[in-house]
Amino acid sequence: TQLLEQSPQFLSIQEGENLTVYCNSSSVFSSLQWYRQEPGEGPVLLVTVVTGGEVKKLKRLTFQFGDARKDSSLHITAAQPGDTGLYLCAASNAGNMLTFGGGTRLMVKP
């Protein structure tokens, strides 16, 4: 059983549509990160959220950390084919271990 549950696992949409990816846990985390991974490459950090209720925006991407610091969401507005990839959430507590969710594989069709 994974500590972080991501949903959906797969998402296929048309260019221009909006989408939301969720990352949920029963545990409280000190910080949560979102990564994007392309085939044949390692994950690349998109954002870190540390405060309950925090909202961060990165161009067309909006990240939110839940008030209780147990969940997070990633919303993409007007998705583009370049957004295609594997989106991973990862969380840590005070220790040195970073735990990853199972990932959401996004495909944006032109």
Next chain:
Amino acid sequence: NAGVTQTPKFQVLKTGQSMTLQCAQDMNHEYMSWYRQDPGMGLRLIHYSVGAGITDQGEVPNGYNVSRSTTEDFPLRLLSAAPSQTSVYFCASRPMGQGARGYTFGSGTRLTVV
């Protein structure tokens, strides 16, 4: 370019063989770690190190050994490869005390054990 370098990119082993996956970083990061990525499982932590001479186990350490003799290098050793160790392996690093800055990942080693 500065970053995390992993070698080899691809490797095929026979069951029972041993090998070492190499990881080097040139960012003077104290923290280094090894993950394996399997379909539908995300990334799972194998071992990590908070500095030279210090290592600790992660979530799935069995069958793997690590050592950290320098800040730059963190090799992962498979003592006797098993088909269950077929996976993509990633090395990652970050400065200590700056977890919020995120991890820098290498591009991975795809290992197949037959």
